[in-house]
Amino acid sequence: MRLQIYIAIWFTLGLATASMAQHNGLSFYKELARKDAHREQTVAFSNVEDEKDFWKDQIQFENDLKVQNVPAYQVYMNEKRMAYSEHAEKCKNDCIHSDLYYRQAGFYFIYSDDTIYSKEAVGTVVQVASPRIF
Numbered sequence: 001m002r003l004q005i006y007i008a009i010w011f012t013l014g015l016a017t018a019s020m021a022q023h024n025g026l027s028f029y030k031e032l033a034r035k036d037a038h039r040e041q042t043v044a045f046s047n048v049e050d051e052k053d054f055w056k057d058q059i060q061f062e063n064d065l066k067v068q069n070v071p072a073y074q075v076y077m078n079e080k081r082m083a084y085s086e087h088a089e090k091c092k093n094d095c096i097h098s099d100l101y102y103r104q105a106g107f108y109f110i111y112s113d114d115t116i117y118s119k120e121a122v123g124t125v126v127q128v129a130s131p132r133i134f
Contacts, residue, residue, distance in 0.1 A: 037083035
């Protein structure tokens, strides 16, 4: 009987530790998404090829994350969507970004992990800034 109690306690502690490690790992991806979004919104490229390579690498990272760790991918992409929405709200039409940026930003805006949110949780609608045509 005593052995069963010890096993139950160790099992419970193991589950709690695994849960905490997963939560801490997911917060890492949340922070990483914020940093990546900021870098993507502020980086200046010397030529189009460099920018194409940058976005290709970013997309590859996200695809690899999706295959290797779905919960981390969902946290990362949801945070990216929020960061891009906040940036668009601040920018309005004052920011100038490339076509490649807007193409990728569009992907982040429409990303959904199929989580159903209540009307109250969604809040206000964010308007997406579009590139200016001169």
